[in-house]
Amino acid sequence: MSISNLIPADLRFNIIPESLGFSDTSELQYDSLPWIGQERAEMAARFGLGMDQPNYNLFVLGETGSGRSSLLRQAMEAAASNKALPPDLCYLHNFDAPERPQALFLPAGQGRLLRNLLAHLVKSIQSEIPGCLEGQEFKAESERIERNYKEAESRIFSELEIFAEMRSFSIQREAGRMVFTLLGKKKHALTEDEVLALPKEKRAEINQAEQELRAKIAGYFEEMRPLERLKINGLVELRRQVVKPVLDRELQEIRHGLDHKYQDYAKLDAYLEQVMQDVLNHLELFKTADMDEESHSDILGKVLSRYRVNLVVDNHGLKGAPVLVEDNPTFHSLFGSIEYQSESDVLVTNFTRIRAGVLHKGHGGFLMLHLRDLLADEMIWEKLRRFLRSGKLQIEEPGMAFSPMAAVSLIPEVVHVDVKIILIGSREQYYDLQEHDPEFARSFRVKVDFAESFLSSPETRRASSIFIAHASHNLGLPHFTAAAVARMLEDSHREAEDQTRQSAIFSRAEALVMESAAFCRTRSGILVNEGDVEAALRARSLRHDYPAQRIQESIAEGDVLITVHGENVGQLNGLSQVDLGDYRFGLPVRITARTFAGEDGLLNIGREVEMSGPIHDKGVLILQNYLSALFAHIAPLAMNASIVFEQDYYGVEGDSASCAELYVLFSSLSGLPLKQGIAVTGAVNQYGEVLPVGGVNEKIEGYYRVCEAAGLDGSQGVLIPSRNRRNLMLERNVIEAVASGLFHIHSVEHTSEGIELLTGVPAGIVGGTGSYPAGSVLGLVQSTLHAYRRACQLRDHQKEGKRHLR
Structure with a gap:
């Protein structure tokens, strides 16, 4: 090496x-x-977007800024262009249960057509029905029915009049009531006093006659009721017969204008039949004579409003399937809503106030959502989980149960919605979801990993x-x-x-x-x-870079102690990185070690005061085990040692200082000084191999700036792991300094190489006797450890002697 x-x-x-x-x-x-370097994600996205089976929604995970949203939207649009047009969604009045509006799917564009056709129907019947009811044929037939009724009424009333006269009564009709009067011999009406003056027998006869007349009047009304019903039914049937051809023609035009092959046509046909029957049942509201009456007009308006179409999803003009992105998912925007208005301190609504959500609008297509937005509202999360489980959507107003005002509620028909959800989230969110909500996670079988x-x-x-x-x-x-x-x-x-x-x-x-x-x-x-x-x-x-500049100034001004010239025992510059989220920079930090004879072992001062993280503590323990392995032949080690990051007020985490900590420990034990111009970074394993670290470029550049400010003399440089060589992408000014010999970058694979560079003394290799060569770094360390052992043994012997003297 x-x-x-x-x-x-x-x-x-x-x-x-x-x-x-x-x-x-x-x-x-x-x-x-282009999907640059994202072949795995691209393949997964195309697979997921092309799968038409349920639960093959996509979970897109990766770092913010990786282009995941833009690329997925592009892929969604490409996939949507090859899909069939989804249907329109309408809500219609339910004549059997008005509180439960009917849902109707129509081919794309036909929802708008149906709305226009029914709007035309409403206009037509308002003009044509009064015209039909004022036509000569209708008038002649209605007059005949009225005449027949009046003739029958006159005949029956004449019989009643004769019956009354025979009993000395006159009778006449007043406002639908029968009024009769007792007559005297001269056919004049008797007063109450005249009646009381009559003999008792005569008054008894009159009472008997009055009872008979009352019975006859009751019989008259009993006989007239079926005749009146017959007249009313005849007029109603006449109106229906006159108007029905008009309605048949109008509704037939609506039927002809729509596609008969779609699934919900039978439902629409039944609805149109109910429209006809409802119009026929309310023909009396179309009388021209009554149209100026305000209350009558309001009633007619409410009836006609039943024939409107609430087109909640209009796919007219859409090319391919819908592609939607909801950046502000609220309960209403996702699942739809029902609007209310106050009337006489009561919240009222009807089917025309139903509003669709993006899940309805995304039927047959794609919807992109961000998981973080959904998790912000527990109500949204639960509703979405139910939807993913069933594929059905119920529009509701969850807060109406707590409204301070009475409310007329609606329960719109539940609809099946087939929308592929593309959920954007982080890796942490994805795996957290897998662990804590596996049911929800099963709905996202396609993992698109950026x-x-x-x-x-x-x-x-x-x-x-x-x-x-x-x-x-x-x-x-x-x-x-x-x-x-x-x-x-x-x-x-x-x-x-x-x-x-x-x-x-x-x-x-x-x-x-x-x-x-x-x-x-x-x-x-x-x-x-x-x-x-x-x-x-x-x-x-x-x-x-203000934080980095301020630290550089603190070093230059001497507030932070960093030495980049000369040599020192038990002291070395380590390299650290500060990550502020929007900016990363490196800076040197002085690491020192002190060693003494003792039995406490290695003390990490940062750990003792809870200013070091678990990864750094792990690195120190590995260092301690490596040291013990090097000198296992004289174990247990009789040593007290302390290591500290000088002037560190914020804590330290990571194991990239393990090498530097080992070197200052060797220096303290051997008494050999370390070159202060060379800063060190690198982790170490239990075999002394130097492992790569992060932020190597920032660390090198941060130290270079300190050396440049202090004056480059050709002795400064850094010591990095060899495994970090491919991570180097240094600024050009650092490279120029290296080219001119003013700054050096050394790489090592084993700690022994680094200690030789820093001390100028061979590290030493254990010989056949189990000892290191005298004069080598490890040989000097070994000599010190032996001296510590003897010192401890002498101290223990002295303590034992004092105990016996007592």
Whole structure:
């Protein structure tokens, strides 16, 4: 094993603009967004969108900004264009149960047609029915019926008059009542006093005659009732016979105008028959003479409103299946609603106030939702779970039960809805759903997993160039030169922290397109060039790097102690990264160790004060076990050691400082000083192998800035794991310093290589006797540990002697 000194070519992946195959992005075809590096997600999406079986909804998981929503919408639109047109959905009045409006599916566009045809029907019957009821034929026949009734009434009344006269009574009709009067000998009406003056026998005769007359009057009314019913029924039947041909003609036109082959035609035909019967049952409301009466007009209006069509889903003009995206899913927007209005302190409604939700509108197509939005409302979540289980939707107003006002409620007919849901969420949400709600998860059998990065190739670089061209075109921005595109692609590698992979978070690239174009327009450029991209990247960094700048100033001013010159025992600069979410930067942190004879072992001060995380604590324990393994021949170790991150006030997490901690421990035990100009990062396993760490570019650049501010003398550099070499995408100023010999980047595979670089002394390999060579680093450490052991034994012997003396 040997240490590697990296050359400039190792420190960055450079893209030659000419290798891209175009001079600027206007030469590229950019009709649609490419699925760059997302072959797995693309295959899953196409499979899921093409599956017509239930429960094959799609769960799209990946990082925000990966293009998951845009690419899925594009795929949804492509799949929708090959699907059949879904039907319209209407709600109609239910004549048998008005509180339960009927649902009706019609072929796309025919819902609007039915609405217009029924609206025409309402207008027609309002003009034609009064005309029919005023026609000569109707008048003649109705007069005949009236005449027959009057003749029969006159005949029966004449018999009643004769009966009354025979008993000295006169009788006449007044407002539907019979009024009779007792007559004297001279045919004049007797007064009450005259009647009382009559003999008792005569009064008894009169009473008997009056009872007989009353019985006869009752018989008269009994005889007239069937005749009156016959007249009324005759007039009603006459009106129906006169109007029915008009209604037959109008309704037949409606039937002829609609497609008879769809599933709900029988339901519509039955509804039209009920419309006819309802009109025929209310013909008296169409009399012209009564149309000026306000109450009569209101009643007629309410009857006619029953024949309206509430077209809640209108797919007229749609090409293919619907593609919907609901960014603000509320209960009403998803599942529909029923509108109410207040009348006399009562909330009233009817079938015309039913409103569809996006699930209704998405029938036969696709609906995209974001899981985080759904989880914000428990009521939405439960309703959606029931829908996914049954495939049926019930429009309801859940809050009406708690309304302070009385309400007339509706229960619209439940409808079956076939909509494929595309649910956008994070990986954490997906696996949490799998664990805690498996029933819901089973409804999303297609997992569309977007990668965070992908292997770079000429094909992916070409596709990324097309993405830049597409973004420029859609946003109305200047196109990019090949050199500008190459610089953006290099930035993608930097974001992925990999010379072989590109970042799949294209929202950053799109933002960089816009920001670079802004610099281009500032200089009145026609094409965005490499300098514009560089300017945009510098400006972005400047907007976010205040925390990093402030720490750099604290180091330069001496508030934070970092030594980049000379040598020190038990002291070394480790490299750390700070991730603020919108900005990452690296900075050095001093790590120190002190060792003494004792039996407490290795003490992690950060852990003792609860300022270190579990991963860092794990790294320290691994370090301790590796140390014990190196000197197992003198175990148990008689040592007290402490390690600390100096001037750390916020806590530390991660194991990337394990190597640096091991080296300061070796330095303290061996007495060998460490080169302060070389900062160290890397994790270590129990065999002393150096493992890769994250944020290596930011760590190196952060330390370089500190060294640059303190003065580069050619001795400074960093020590990184060899396994991090492909992660290097360093800034050009660092690479230039390496090229000129002012800064060095060393890579190691084993801790022994690093300690040799830092001390200038061989690490030492255990010999046949089980000991390390004298004068080597591990040999010196071994000598110190032996001395600690003797010191502890002497102390224990002295304690034992004192105990015996007592």
